[in-house]
Amino acid sequence: MVRSLLIRGMLVGLLAGVLAFAFAYAFGEPQVQHAIDFEDLMAAKAGAAHEHALISRGTQRTVGLLIGTVAMGVALGGMFALVFAYAYGRVGSFGVRATSALLALAAYVTITLVPFTKYPASPPSVGNADTIDRRTLLFFAMIAITVLAAIAAGRVRREYAERLGPWNAAIAAGAVFVLVVAAAQLILPAVHETPAGFPADVLYRFRLASLGISATLWLTIGLAFGATAERLVAAQPGRARARRAGAAA
Amino acid sequence: MSEAVAERNAGVVEGPIASPRELMPYAIFAGVVLMMLVYFVGAEEGALSLIGGSSVHELVHDARHLLGFPCH
């Protein structure tokens, strides 16, 4: 069961990666090119020698982008399948497709959207090469904190559902999530590395495209995995037996 | 699916589909392999560099920026 779910998750991730590539190529690449043009202009003004790339821009924005989004899709799809295998039947009493869709929505919010409000995606030339270690660490720390805050909030909701009622328990859970995330955002250091003169429109459109690419990934994973896993779960021998037992009772 | 989980959920349509014991090996091995994939797209040639040179980094460079990972 787990093995079949994992394989399906990775295949669905592959599809998600291809769709994310299409979105990224259409909406993201023009902004990447504007950013690289800006970088080249600044380098030329400073009189620096033109940096020769190992891999041509043409390859980077086509094959390279596709390899990157597909690798990411497969990785996220596979991990998603494992989380689904654990969460289904344990977190709430949703059906297969609803569990998959809600998990993907939660993943998008906690892995992409909320961390983005602290450390947003940035195009080439926005970001100092010397601080990359620190920024990478902070980026993953923010994701980890947000995911853990969401898990804690989920526990609060279930724990207090009886005592406070489902509505108030959900409000309490939301408050826990917001408080933890807000505290993390205040404590973690800010990153201000946009070079002077960088076009604000390019930055805005790049970030919007980035959010769209991640949305494409998670939307595809959430919906396609739910559809394929539903057949698998329904065909499970143990489940059929459970259903017969239920019918007999 | 383990018998224990099947027994516990007999008569209930919605129930866990995998016991933690079944999940553990997959979570460990697949988790590590898949995290390596994320690493090569999002963090090679930054905080760490596992493969000499920067060809992997350059090949997936656009995806790295567009997927929101920190870069130069």
Ligand SMILES: [Zn+2]
């Ligand atoms: Zn870069």
